[in-house]
Amino acid sequence: MTRAGHLTDLGVALGRVFVHPAYVLLAGALAILTFLLAVLVPNFGLISEIFADASVPMAAKLGIALSLLGGIGTNFSLLSAGYTVAIAILFGLTVAMIAFSIRQRSIGATRRSIALGSGAMLSGVLGIGCAACGSLIMGAVVPFLGIAGAVAMLPLDGQEFGILSVALLFISLLLVSKNIAESAACALLPDGGDQGF
């Protein structure tokens, strides 16, 4: 299929899925949740400690948690901030479209989309981890795997994982779009007749 064909499928599928407010909500909620996780993960310990402390006023708890979201501008490079936002949006869209696809019982390419999407999220976690100097993931997982030196030798210090994640999520989105777009059409029968759904 041509590039234009993929993009046409994407447009058709987006139109079919996001005409339903429930899927818009699902995609939006997942995108926001993914973004929050990416930005706040390094300080989960601090946030849970503050929220568990009954002596801290709620306004102060919320104020600190919200101000930590500003870390996207100070604790991320321009590249990593860009792919973090892209991963969050693509993840929300892909999961909402997979959910739609499953509900339509057209699960042909959906399995591949789910597999690709899972790989993309794993890569995204590493990519987001590599955004800062060190980081939770780099500090805990990479030395354990014995590849810290290898990651440091990558030209973008591991931010390649984030870019890979965006690419995998986009392919996953195209696959599920194709599935949805095709299920909306009528397949031709060998004798020239058509098969409606």
Next chain:
Amino acid sequence: MSIAGFFRAVLPGLVLFATLTYAQDHRASDEALVNRIKDAVIRELRKSGELDRAVDSGIGRYLERQRAEAEQRERREADARTSKLRPVSKSRDHIRGNPAAPVTLVEYSDFECPFCKAFHSTMKRLVNESNGQVNWVYRHFPLDTLHSKARKEAVASECAAELGGNDAFWKFADRFFELTPSNDRTDVDTVLPRIAREIGLDRARFASCLASGRHEQRVADDLREANATGGRGTPWSIVVSKNGKTYSLSGAQPYAAVKQLVELARGKQ
């Protein structure tokens, strides 16, 4: 639960008990009968809703226990990390701002980390605008796997402190972050002597100190401590209140977040 409900729930159990006792006494091992009675009891318990309620309450208790254990574990880990934090010492540490301030922020930093460079400006502003309410302690956390030059630069900053005291250390750090591009792109052979000259140090003694390696142990100690307190990347900061309460902060967080955390620590007198 109503009395009728109570009897509905308990009666089948009594029947089962009596039947089993009877069966045992008479050595009549009629398994089919026992199974039928068991089924009847379970059916009755289900019908009365007792079974659901017991399961719900069991799950609720389990979840509550898990939550409490997780909270305790988190607190224990935080306490353990805090105990690894070496108390601030005027003779050893580099302190910026009012040494008697009610809040101290201990920062573990890497001279080649771009986020540490950004956070350095945030911290300068915080101390300058705090009216003596917060001081800043700088300790070393060179990430050798990412920045091979950071350790040497940390040692150089200690040489600056040895030759020119606390002020010279901070002048060195400020100028270093101003001049260098981070991410191991610093030309140390040019930049270090230049900063030494600019801040008024004896260049020969500075070079001799750097070559001696006598501050390497101190940098290694700081690095070990950063790891022990939970640091997994730089900058890694610990805000300490007057009463010893600590809050750990990971990364170059915005001024607003650090300021609010300091305010929170100020309240913990």
